Amino acid sequence: MSGLRFATLVLLAATAATTAKAQTCPALFAGGQGPVLVNAKLTDRTTALCFEAFAVLHSGVTRTPLYSAEHLTRESIAAARTVARDDTFHEETRLPPEARARLEDYVRSGFDRGHLAPAADMPTLSAQAESFSLANIVPQDRAMNRGIWSDIEESTRRFATRHGSVYVVTGVVFEGESLREIGAGVLVPTQLYKALYDPATGQAGAYLVPNAAGREWKSLSLDELRTVTGVDVFPALSPAAKASAMTLPNPQSGGHGEARRPDGSQYQGWRDWLWRETMRALRKAVRQLLREIF
Structure with a gap:
C-alpha cells in the first residue's frame, strides 16, 4: 500500500471516528450531523461531551474545547433571559486529569475564562451551571471577550429571536508555530469563530475574530472557514450553502455583555x-x- 493511500485511510478513519462521537447528541447539530474535523492534526486525543443545552469536542492536546454546538430557538432565548447568572467554574471530571484544564491554570493568567457556548444562552439554571465547565472554556483576551465577542453573542441571540431558530458552532483556531500557553499547558487560541446556520432560509456564515483587543472581525463562508480552521462545521449543508456567506447581524448594533446580565x-x-x-x-x-x- 502506498504511503499516500495509507495516510488517506488514516485521515478517513479519524474523521469517521470523530463524526461518530459527535452523533451522541444529534439534536444539537444541523441535520443531526456534528462538525467534522478535516484536518487530521486536530483529531488526536479528542473527546465528545454532551451537556443539557450544548455539546463540545474537547482536545487533550490543547486542554480546551475545539468547538461547541448549540441549537438556539426563540423559546430557549426567552427562557435564558430569565436565568440569573451564577458563575461557578469547575473542572470537567469526565475528562482524564492529564487532558483537562484546571482552575489554577487560569489564576493570574491575564486571560478571561471565555465560554464557547455562552452562559447567557442557557435556558435553565442547570444548563447554565454546566456551561461553566472548563471543557467549555478557553483563554480569551479580556477586552475582546467583553467587547466585540460579547456583542457577537448578543447579536446571535437576537438573530435566533427574530428568525425563530438558528444552529450555532463556536470554535477556536490555533495558528502559527509558537503558541502561547497558560498554567500547565492550556493553549491560547489565536482566533475564535462563531458559525450560524438559518434553517428557514438555508443560509449560513461565520464570524472570525482575533483573540486580541480591538473590534476587528471578518465574515466568512463555511468553505472559507473550513480552510482556516480545518473543521466542516455544518457537514449536512449543501455545497451552495457552504460556498456563500449569509449577511450576518452587525455586532456593532448588538447589546453589550454587561447589559444583558440580570440586575x-x-x-x-x-x-x-x-x-x-x-x-x-x-x-x-x-x-x-x-x-x-x-
Missing part, C-alpha cells in the same frame, strides 16, 4: 432583586460545600 433594574423592585441575589449566593455556597465534601 436589579430588570425586576419589579429592589426587594425582588435582593431575594433573587440572596438565593443565587446561597445556591452557589451549597454547591461549593458539596464539592468539598464529595
